Amino acid sequence: MTPRGRHFFANPGPTNIPDSIMQAVSHHTVDFNGPDFLEVYDACLAGLKRVLRTEQHLFMYTGTGHAAWEATLVNLLSPGDRILVIETGHFSENWGKMAADLGIEVQTLAADWRRGLDYAALDAALAADTGHAIKAVCAVHNETSTGMTLDLPRIRAALDQARHPALLLADIISSLGSIEFRFDDWGIDAAVGGSQKGLMLPVGFSFTGVSDKAMAAHQSSAFPKHYFNWTTMLTRRHRSFIGTVPIALFYGLREALRLIEQEEGLDNVLARHARLAEATRRCVRHWAGNNGPQLFCLSPERVSDSVTSVLMPEGHDAEALRKRVGTMNVALGTGLSRLNGKVFRIGHLGDLNEPMLLGTLAATEIGLRLQGVPHAAGGSEAAIAYLAETAP
Ligand SMILES: Cc1ncc(COP(=O)(O)O)c(C=O)c1O
Incomplete structure (x- = not known):
């Protein structure tokens, strides 16, 4: 039987x-080269750049x-080419694996998944590369597997300090719109x-914000490519998407931008995420008493405001807990790769409010x-107390 009541999605x-x-994406089909759609599309592109806080380039797929x-x-x-991948968890590891599969030489800067990057080790790796063999540094801003952030300005x-010309590539998949990010x-x-x-949209499109410096590097890229080729995209009206544009998602994006920028305001969106995240952490820190589950992230200044990873006590299976909670119609996130069975994740990003979070924590x-x-x-009461203390 499908459990009654609303599904609590905390992935x-x-x-x-x-x-x-949802209403906006259920739009009838229109000509993606027609003037009505192009008006929506252009406004979305400009809005997405504002959320990325960039005035440079953007390509979408x-x-x-x-x-x-x-x-x-x-x-x-x-x-x-050689790249330096800062490995802080499952997603950074996989981005590196993808690069290696493509024929890129991957230098990994390993970090303790629970404590995060030792920035001095990064300084040393850059200083050691006197010949500037490293062409790019790949950094996952918010490691969704561990619930830990990287300090991109650092x-x-x-x-800059090493006067190293490598490009800085950031994965902002789980930080954009929930944790402060400033491209330019x-x-x-x-x-x-x-x-x-x-x-807060359905799965379906992804994008890259690109600096002028990176556009110059693009000119000398020798990788074969077709669907993803930015130069080809620039010859098209949409300056993105080789092929049909996912029309419905843009009606959705127009509405998402209205919610984020006009109705709530981006700074308030970020503040809401920070508050709900702190409530979650207070709950988990309380559970940690009596040798209970604890925050996976051991560096308080690096905890993520979009996801909290929770480490189970030794001998207790995170997947069994997730399944049990699932019978109450609450979907927690699984532990990824080497963390499977050890960690469960509470997602607190996107369209979320206090009762939704508390429902998840209580379940x-x-x-x-x-x-x-x-x-x-x-x-859960520790979370309630914090939310009451900090009520807007
Ligand atoms: C930080 C991060 N990078 C990359 C990905 C992969 O994105 P996708 O599943 O959309 O391919 C995810 C997915 O959760 C992620 O959280």
């Missing part, structure tokens, strides 16, 4: 889709974040994003009791 992406966006990862690599690099400063101010060269997280706490997982009871 860190895709995310909940607001009703008004029908595909998920993986597509944008690949597009970014093949447009900026050449076979045999990485920019490391490159932070000196990012390429930023990879997708529709289905902070933008998880019921699950902890039913599964016999040790914990200090009352984590």
